[in-house]
Amino acid sequence: MKLIFLGPPGAGKGTIASKICENLGIPHISTGDLFRKAIKNQTELGKKVQQIIESGDLVPDALTVALVKERLNNPDVEKGYILDGFPRTIGQADSLSEFSSIDAVINFTITDDQVIKRLAGRRLCKNCGAGYHVDTVKPKEEGICDKCGGELIIRPDDAPEAIKNRLAVYYESTEPLIDYYRQKGILNDVDGSPEVAAVVKDTETTISAI
Ligand SMILES: [Zn+2]
Secondary structure: OEEEEOOOOOOOHHHHHHHHHHHHHOOEEEEOOOOHHHHHHHHHHHHHHHHHHHHHOOOOOHHHHHHHHHOOOHHOOOOOOEEEEOOOOOHHHHHHHHOOOOOOOEEEEHHHHHHHHHHHHHHEEEOOOOOOOOEEEEOOOOOEOOOOOEEOOOHHHHHHHHHHHHHHHHHHOHHHHHHHHHOOOOOOEEEEEOOHHHHHHHHHHHOOOO
């Protein structure tokens, strides 16, 4: 089963994708991971990505597409995969259709208010990187990591202004993909607002009906 997970930042795509990939025994392909791995291994594409990211620019579509294409040549994708964070634009989706045929797209729906509540409440240990949330994953002592006693901070990405920017980018570039895939008849909506376990269950029910 070749799947794409779509949805705004904070919809939980990554968490849900990793759980479902584990259950189905298929790889979870996230562009964030592909970028990090290519940079770490200093491949030709990795060196280019590193240079672009370090100069503060967005990785161009052609480079992202090349990395995904390279990843999909790996024999472990034979039984299928979940693409998480790709495609992010109509242009990327058109390119993807030239080298892969997607079976279904899962679109996780969630309101802006829920996204803001989720992302703005996230906290990260400055020392060990453990994740917390002011509503759902509270540390024993406010502002202090349970595991190492480190200070809990807000990632720059999760500051209110940054969240608004991320949502604006999503609506401009990625949301048009919902109609794009709906017109192809392969889009399935799943309510992304309940807790993770419930969303995973709904997603698996949806996938098994495809
Ligand atoms: Zn810690």
